[in-house]
Amino acid sequence: MNPSLSKLLQLACNTDNAKSCFAIDVGAHHGEFSKFLMQTGLFGKVLAFEPNLESYLATQSAVPSQDNCVVEVINSALSSASGMLDLHCDADTATASLLQYDSSYLISGKIKRHTVSVLTLDEYLGANSDLGRLQCLKIDTQGNDLSVIKGGECAISVHRPIIQTEFIYIPLYEGQCSPAELTEALVHLDYKMYSLNNLHVTPEGRLAFCDAVFIPKELDIPVTQKFICIDDQISYQTQINILTEICEDRLNVINVLDAEVQRLNKILNGSHKPNSEKV
Structure with a gap:
């Protein structure tokens, strides 16, 4: 999970007030982030919003409430207006969106559409x-x-939470918001960017998407003049992932070819068997 956000929460949140504070996970998928929020021990309650029924049920199973933190999973999407909208989802449920996939998006399996409940924060x-x-x-x-x-502008203005959102730099969905639009909206609410994490790049090295953490301008987080370069680590991991995918693809091809060679050998050996002699 995001180490930068983990450190920030430890600095910004008071464990003594955990019971009176809560966190929200919008787009919970299978509950990975909700589990992280619960395990910090900084919140008395975690609300996980997940409109996809399959993922909603998975989150319910994966993140049960504990004595020190109640987890409530809500089968709904959040957006700018309430109502009922279509959720677009291919075989990879992590990519489900109220927006349609971009025409250039590499679809995984058949796209399904589910009408889901939509609320506003x-x-x-x-x-x-x-x-x-x-x-x-x-x-x-x-x-x-x-x-x-x-x-959720009213809630954000009143509660002043730490916010993690996603920056998408390449076309994935029709009408997707840009990093510049997200930044402008949060700056308008008196927020400032704190960190970029979980960077993903294309095989060509182009930035694809990442997580962006914003904090209220009034939140005073100390800055230590000691720096760590993380770019090489990210670059190496990306290269490892790409090489792993290439190796897996080539291994699959080898296995298919090997199976075909064995099949042909069986046919060839069968055709060369001597005929049984007549008695």
């Missing part, structure tokens, strides 16, 4: 005002993050 928190203070808001909605922020 302001609506939900307005109807659940007894939750306490929202301290962390994670948004990963595959190109629709800006709409989630627009639907």
